[in-house]
Amino acid sequence: MSAPRLAVDEVTLAFSGLLALDKVAFTVEPGSIHAVIGPNGAGKSSLLNVLCGIYPVTGGRILVDEQEVTRLRPDRVAALGVGRTFQNIVVSPRESVLDNLMVGRHGLTRAGLVSTALWLGRREQRRHEARVREIAEFVGLSDKLDSTAGRLPFGDLKRLEFARALCLEPRLLILDEPVAGLNATESWELGQLVLAARASLDLTVVFVEHDMGVVMSIADRITVLDFGRVVAEGTPAEVRSDPTVVSAYLGAPDEPDPDESDPDEPDPDDSLTAETEPRAERTSP
């Protein structure tokens, strides 16, 4: 199966009066890398959550190729090859890197974190483990497979999150702030991994990110959200020179870079933290 096209068609999401998404529309071409940017509270995480079926839309449609996914449950969307990472890391800190990746392989819907051995035949388990080792190698975690996830340095945790999303063998990969909290070198490296994954795994990628260096260097196109609405869309060069974007978002060079903040510090503007994390544990592949 090849990289799919994603169509977001006039998607609206209301939370008791608040319009988190207001007729958001854009298309992501097969095999392209599409960034969603915007200030805190713009609706970026909400958008990713509706793409995965975690938040049911109030209106509009979402299509992955010809398949409408708008009203599907998260596990059904995942089964269609939509894999994602979350803004707040959801790995299991007490499990090994290998076990975290094995769980990523099978989804959390049924078995939770119960030992994979209980529900996989041995031969099947070996096959999955071989693939998990390949993915770990790809992201540079081969020598950490036996480490306890909770003890990993933050940069490795972000790679683990990314690797876990890849373990689903997604066709559409959705990443929420993949480089948040990483230093410049780590951010660049993870950006390169996204490019490499797109090329070798034939993926379409949608990602939310504040790090404009990474966004501008890996995105083919960018959608800019503000107050739940699309305020601009285009190539990195077009978006960079768009006056609306510069005034709404890019034009604040003196503001502290959100990526420089302490990764353990919860984003005060992000009310998704409590909502999505437990659900993510149950539904993320």
Ligand SMILES: Nc1ncnc2c1ncn2[C@@H]1O[C@H](COP(=O)(O)OP(=O)(O)O)[C@@H](O)[C@H]1O
């Ligand atoms: N589960 C929720 N319940 C109520 N309001 C929410 C919920 N999730 C997000 N919101 C609100 O929707 C808006 C967009 O939030 P979010 O998608 O997290 O923005 P971003 O990721 O761009 O920072 C914010 O005003 C936020 O407070």
Ligand SMILES: [Mg+2]
């Ligand atoms: Mg967010």
